[in-house]
Amino acid sequence: MATPAAAWPVSWGGDAVGACDDRSGPYQRRVEEYLGLPEDGEQSAEDCKAIQAMQVKNDMTQQSGYADIATYRAAVYTWAQQNPEELSDCPDGSRIVVCIDMNRQLLWVENRGEIIFGPVPARSGMPGYPTRSGWHKIFKREEEFWSSLYDAPMPFSQFFDGGQALHGSYRPIFEDPGSHGCVNLRYDDAKALWSGLRIGDAVYVWGRRTGG
Incomplete structure (x- = not known):
């Protein structure tokens, strides 16, 4: 009979990573799908090892192999890195377009x-503070913006609709809660994006965030 948690101690190359959680998480099957694991919705030692390795690689707060919603988002990102040709729904055009897929919580530029x-x-x-979907344009850029409304830093802010902007965040990117409407990015990603975009570049947003 399985114990509630921490049933499988896991290590790679002699370095202890931590004990694996043997429970099947609420996003077990979806995480299995995106990581290319057997899709049975049941946690196994092999599943946990693969999930935990992905969590560690993405420097996640939770690294026990449990398939929660943050782990699901990280699994989607891992899949997208390996399969960029599968990304769709962003209209092709004769210009630069920032593509924001809220279904998968991904951003890329075409x-x-x-x-x-x-x-x-x-x-x-997050719920109650939706990022506005549809076509937009970057109309304002501030490298070191401070939000007086939320008393918080917004590094590398690129505004595309009212007070909504692409900007860096110091919080773990995969975790809830969502933003107050902006599109948060990891600091280094926001910095790199800042270097490549200009006033007037198009932004296309679609989908809906799952979770909080």
Whole structure:
């Protein structure tokens, strides 16, 4: 009979990573799908080892192999890195387009249909603070912006709709809660994106964030 948690101690190359959680998480089957594991919705020692390795690689707060929603988002990102040709729903055009897929919580940039940046993980608006979908344009850029409304830093802010902006975040990117409507990025991703975009570049947003 399985114990509630921490049933499988796991290590690679002699370095202890930590005990694996033997429970099947609420996003078990979806995580299995995106990591290419057997899709049975049941946690196994092999599943946990693969999930835990992915969590460690993405420097996640939770590294026990448990398939929670943050782990699901990280698994989607891992899949997208390996399969960029599968990314769709962003209209091709004769210009640069920042593509924001709120379904998968991903951002990438296309130029004439070719991905030239990303995909990288993104965090869109939480319930009650939705990121506005549709076509937008970057109309304002501030490298060291401070939000007086939320009393918080917004490094590398690139505003695309009212007070909503692409910007760096100091919080773990995969975790809830979502943003107050902005599109949060990891600091280094926001910095790299800042270097490649200009006023007037197009932004296309679609989908809906799962979770909080």
